[in-house]
Amino acid sequence: MNPHSHHSPTAHDNTASTGTGSGTTPPLQFTPLRTALRHELSPAAVLDSTAEIAPYMEERRNLFPGQGRLVVRPADTAEVVTTVRLCQQHGFCVVPQAGNTGTVGGGSPRSVDEVVLSVERMTALHELDAEEGTLTVAAGMTLAAAQEAAAQAGWYLPLSLPSQAECRIGGNLATNAGGLNVVRYGCARDLTLGLEVVLADGRIWSDLSGLRKDNSRYDLRNLFIGSEGTLGIITAAKLRLFPPPRRRRVALLALPSLEPALPLVRQLQAESGDAVVAAELMSAAALAMGQLLEQTPPTPIAAAPWYLLLELASPDPRADLDSGIAAVLAQAAAAGSILDSQQAADATDIARLWQLRTAIPDGQRYAGASIKQDISVRPSDLAHFLPQALAAVAAYDPAIRPCIFGHVGDGNLHFNLSQPEGADSAAFTAQQPHLNRIIHDLVIQFGGSIAAEHGVGQLRRAELARCADPLSAELMSRIKEALDPCGLFNPGKKLYAP
Amino acid sequence: MNPHSHHSPTAHDNTASTGTGSGTTPPLQFTPLRTALRHELSPAAVLDSTAEIAPYMEERRNLFPGQGRLVVRPADTAEVVTTVRLCQQHGFCVVPQAGNTGTVGGGSPRSVDEVVLSVERMTALHELDAEEGTLTVAAGMTLAAAQEAAAQAGWYLPLSLPSQAECRIGGNLATNAGGLNVVRYGCARDLTLGLEVVLADGRIWSDLSGLRKDNSRYDLRNLFIGSEGTLGIITAAKLRLFPPPRRRRVALLALPSLEPALPLVRQLQAESGDAVVAAELMSAAALAMGQLLEQTPPTPIAAAPWYLLLELASPDPRADLDSGIAAVLAQAAAAGSILDSQQAADATDIARLWQLRTAIPDGQRYAGASIKQDISVRPSDLAHFLPQALAAVAAYDPAIRPCIFGHVGDGNLHFNLSQPEGADSAAFTAQQPHLNRIIHDLVIQFGGSIAAEHGVGQLRRAELARCADPLSAELMSRIKEALDPCGLFNPGKKLYAP
Numbered sequence: 001m002n003p004h005s006h007h008s009p010t011a012h013d014n015t016a017s018t019g020t021g022s023g024t025t026p027p028l029q030f031t032p033l034r035t036a037l038r039h040e041l042s043p044a045a046v047l048d049s050t051a052e053i054a055p056y057m058e059e060r061r062n063l064f065p066g067q068g069r070l071v072v073r074p075a076d077t078a079e080v081v082t083t084v085r086l087c088q089q090h091g092f093c094v095v096p097q098a099g100n101t102g103t104v105g106g107g108s109p110r111s112v113d114e115v116v117l118s119v120e121r122m123t124a125l126h127e128l129d130a131e132e133g134t135l136t137v138a139a140g141m142t143l144a145a146a147q148e149a150a151a152q153a154g155w156y157l158p159l160s161l162p163s164q165a166e167c168r169i170g171g172n173l174a175t176n177a178g179g180l181n182v183v184r185y186g187c188a189r190d191l192t193l194g195l196e197v198v199l200a201d202g203r204i205w206s207d208l209s210g211l212r213k214d215n216s217r218y219d220l221r222n223l224f225i226g227s228e229g230t231l232g233i234i235t236a237a238k239l240r241l242f243p244p245p246r247r248r249r250v251a252l253l254a255l256p257s258l259e260p261a262l263p264l265v266r267q268l269q270a271e272s273g274d275a276v277v278a279a280e281l282m283s284a285a286a287l288a289m290g291q292l293l294e295q296t297p298p299t300p301i302a303a304a305p306w307y308l309l310l311e312l313a314s315p316d317p318r319a320d321l322d323s324g325i326a327a328v329l330a331q332a333a334a335a336g337s338i339l340d341s342q343q344a345a346d347a348t349d350i351a352r353l354w355q356l357r358t359a360i361p362d363g364q365r366y367a368g369a370s371i372k373q374d375i376s377v378r379p380s381d382l383a384h385f386l387p388q389a390l391a392a393v394a395a396y397d398p399a400i401r402p403c404i405f406g407h408v409g410d411g412n413l414h415f416n417l418s419q420p421e422g423a424d425s426a427a428f429t430a431q432q433p434h435l436n437r438i439i440h441d442l443v444i445q446f447g448g449s450i451a452a453e454h455g456v457g458q459l460r461r462a463e464l465a466r467c468a469d470p471l472s473a474e475l476m477s478r479i480k481e482a483l484d485p486c487g488l489f490n491p492g493k494k495l496y497a498p
Numbered sequence: 499m500n501p502h503s504h505h506s507p508t509a510h511d512n513t514a515s516t517g518t519g520s521g522t523t524p525p526l527q528f529t530p531l532r533t534a535l536r537h538e539l540s541p542a543a544v545l546d547s548t549a550e551i552a553p554y555m556e557e558r559r560n561l562f563p564g565q566g567r568l569v570v571r572p573a574d575t576a577e578v579v580t581t582v583r584l585c586q587q588h589g590f591c592v593v594p595q596a597g598n599t600g601t602v603g604g605g606s607p608r609s610v611d612e613v614v615l616s617v618e619r620m621t622a623l624h625e626l627d628a629e630e631g632t633l634t635v636a637a638g639m640t641l642a643a644a645q646e647a648a649a650q651a652g653w654y655l656p657l658s659l660p661s662q663a664e665c666r667i668g669g670n671l672a673t674n675a676g677g678l679n680v681v682r683y684g685c686a687r688d689l690t691l692g693l694e695v696v697l698a699d700g701r702i703w704s705d706l707s708g709l710r711k712d713n714s715r716y717d718l719r720n721l722f723i724g725s726e727g728t729l730g731i732i733t734a735a736k737l738r739l740f741p742p743p744r745r746r747r748v749a750l751l752a753l754p755s756l757e758p759a760l761p762l763v764r765q766l767q768a769e770s771g772d773a774v775v776a777a778e779l780m781s782a783a784a785l786a787m788g789q790l791l792e793q794t795p796p797t798p799i800a801a802a803p804w805y806l807l808l809e810l811a812s813p814d815p816r817a818d819l820d821s822g823i824a825a826v827l828a829q830a831a832a833a834g835s836i837l838d839s840q841q842a843a844d845a846t847d848i849a850r851l852w853q854l855r856t857a858i859p860d861g862q863r864y865a866g867a868s869i870k871q872d873i874s875v876r877p878s879d880l881a882h883f884l885p886q887a888l889a890a891v892a893a894y895d896p897a898i899r900p901c902i903f904g905h906v907g908d909g910n911l912h913f914n915l916s917q918p919e920g921a922d923s924a925a926f927t928a929q930q931p932h933l934n935r936i937i938h939d940l941v942i943q944f945g946g947s948i949a950a951e952h953g954v955g956q957l958r959r960a961e962l963a964r965c966a967d968p969l970s971a972e973l974m975s976r977i978k979e980a981l982d983p984c985g986l987f988n989p990g991k992k993l994y995a996p
Contacts, residue, residue: 214874215676219674316773318769411711460714
């Protein structure tokens with residue numbers, strides 16, 4: 001059971017052993033639980049063979065391989081309730097899993113006492129309200145399927161992630177996913193109008209009425225969103241849709257330094273009526289790493305230390321995006337804030353410019369081992385933070401190759417470090433704790449976050465316990481205790497109280 | 499003390515009597531508390547004479563006159579901490595108050611055991627970050643002052659309320675205020691990037707770093723926003739600013755029925771690149787009540803059962819708002835969805851059209867006593883809900899004069915009922931419980947909210963306990979217990995568990 005829990009779920013649990021990882025024997029209650037689950041649920045719901053459960057135990061970066069023995073795949077919310085109740089009765093914890101695409105070990109069971117509850121079979125489209133502009137889906141629908149359902153009804157779901165073919169709405173909301181369009185549409189929580197959640201005692205909390213205004217309650221919805229499955233299991237969600245973009249402009253800018261990046265974005269936001277939907281900063285080194293892939297096009301504009309990829313879009317078919325872009329770029333060129341620029345002429349061009357950005361993560365693999373951060377500072381602090389962070393890394397080892405790119409309008413960067421050329425990969429990876437500490441200390445000094453977009457999971461707990469606000473950690477623990485007093489849901493994740 | 503608290507704040511409290519309203523004697527600890535407050539705080543901070551405390555005991559509609567004996571007006575956050583600690587030590591509860599403009603009795607002390615903590619002296623502007631577009635202020639700054647500070651720096655704070663000259667940011671956030679521009683910019687919580695909160699144990703929780711992305715914590719910020727001072731005292735906030743509108747269009751539409759109202763708004767949102775900043779529905783009777791005021795202009799367009807007042811605005815100085823409006827109106831006229839329309843030609847015209855809407859609440863007073871609701875349904879349900887609600891009222895008493903207006907894009911209506919012409923005002927007001935019940939039952943049947951915009955305070959607790967979701971009430975109570983275990987903050991407000 002959860003080492004942080006103050007009570008055991010039921011008296012029966014006294015007989016359950018505490019798993020400590022691979023190699024321990026299953027606890028005493030394992031067979032009765034499996035039997036009860038098989039009896040109560042549809043046959044396809046319960047998996048226990050090594051081969052069947054293997055995909056659910058995989059963890060994307062293999063940092064936290066799953067230690068569970070049982071995977072339950074409920075067909076619907078009622079079966080989630082049954083699973084939660086039976087696990088509770090038999091002394092097992094529940095680890096919710098959706099697309100299993102997370103990068104912080106948040107969906108990975110840490111011991112044989114933890115049952116994976118996968119929502120992947122819950123893919124129902126409950127309602128698409130074309131008048132209201134809302135989409136209500138079960139938690140297991142993939143993001144791509146939700147986007148497609150919205151598009152077919154003439155609407156637009158702006159959440160956009162590299163993993164959208166595999167990740168699922170329940171996971172997107174449990175982690176408050178970000179992505180490329182946050183600068184215009186916000187994170188997953190901003191796109192959510194309602195939830196259905198199974199609580200630790202098996203009751204269903206429903207908030208799917210789709211009201212735009214309701215001040216009758218505490219904001220329970222936002223408490224569940226981003227709680228990484230530690231407070232309840234999201235089983236359905238009502239998402240807010242937007243009119244689809246009907247005009248689209250993409251431009252690549254070469255910048256002489258970091259400083260002009262944010263002011264350019266802010267000015268374009270103002271001049272375009274808030275039409276900036278993406279603003280991606282890339283260092284010259286990051287661009288070059290993307291170009292290690294054969295299919296990546298060459299940089300179409302002048303060489304520069306930094307590049308800014310901008311997309312503007314509007315649902316208004318008459319929107320004049322060009323004049324605003326032209327005015328801002330002319331002014332920036334006159335002021336020396338940009339060295340060069342190119343605007344995409346057509347859809348092929350748009351795809352070509354975007355490829356420069358999307359190729360970077362794959363290209364970085366060709367540069368050997370890498371140490372990745374998920375940090376944010378205030379957007380206006382980026383130009384101060386980044387030189388200091390790069391200097392600190394260079395002081396540690398000048399041969400390390402930084403590969404910096406990310407969402408400049410959100411102050412959220414992928415501050416990735418590739419190993420020195422020709423160095424030993426394992427030796428470089430072993431330096432992760434030192435490099436983390438150097439970068440995280442600086443982030444905290446700037447009032448930033450070391451878990452900006454991907455969440456905490458297992459990966460960021462120790463560093464948060466070391467350097468994040470202890471009062472927040474305490475309040476979180478008290479809320480966890482209030483909503484999940486037995487520590488049933490996703491133990492050892494998210495909460496970082498020492 | 500709070501009748502819902504499970505523990506008394508300290509052992510000393512055993513001697514404190516429980517106030518039951520006016521006329522009770524002050525509890526034993528009153529004099530020591532006053533002495534301690536005077537000793538620890540600046541002299542201007544502590545008020546106890548009847549004349550001095552009178553304004554803080556006034557309640558806007560005189561439904562919940564304050565029963566307190568002591569008002570503390572801290573100069574800063576440190577003095578809030580001192581006040582909270584001393585009240586806790588002496589067995590008094592704390593009722594936070596900001597502008598005291600609320601309409602549900604949320605800032606009114608219910609007994610002599612409750613000390614009003616007014617943030618009105620905390621009016622500091624902590625930071626205006628013109629690059630970042632954020633404004634950080636102490637909780638006592640008025641909304642109008644915050645709007646003005648933003649404007650002077652070339653930015654725009656979209657929160658807009660009739661009481662903006664008096665209401666204060668701390669109260670706006672504690673109640674998650676709505677207002678006229680929610681359809682484009684969201685409620686107060688959507689405009690907030692950070693908070694500073696004094697907790698029940700006197701510690702300060704600070705979240706003012708201004709990050710746009712941070713997934714390291716549960717969403718504690720949104721938990722405090724809208725909790726009506728029951729979980730902590732908001733002492734400062736960082737607000738999100740927007741580029742100021744530089745083009746503005748206002749149009750009044752005459753509608754043959756309710757049905758076209760929402761589709762017209764949604765179509766204009768799509769055709770204008772989300773430039774609809776206000777969409778106010780008014781019944782013919784509501785418009786006529788506003789025109790009981792001498793200065794209200796006559797209706798400038800054809801008579802109709804319903805009118806829609808639309809404002810579109812864009813920060814883009816090149817935005818072509820006219821073509822979109824013209825296209826939508828031409829299409830609507832051809833389809834018979836509008837009977838007539840007029841677009842304001844200049845600023846005077848804009849003011850004249852808006853006066854038709856803003857005059858309604860004052861005009862309604864000339865029609866005698868009124869019973870007011872604060873309800874919301876899904877916007878697309880308005881056209882189904884309203885006829886049923888009006889029929890239910892007519893069935894109860896056909897002479898009652900409904901005065902319906904509000905925010906059609908949010909599904910949030912001021913469903914106000916004026917007394918029958920010539921009837922006895924007191925007799926009509928006495929029917930409020932019956933009429934509430936009729937309307938609320940229908941709202942709940944539609945999955946709506948009976949506390950959409952103004953909050954719960956004392957006014958809506960009984961009806962929420964009767965007809966709202968008991969599971970939400972229970973979760974709220976558990977969170978209250980987790981964050982304010984002694985029931986120190988604002989007892990008898992917001993929480994509606996039976």
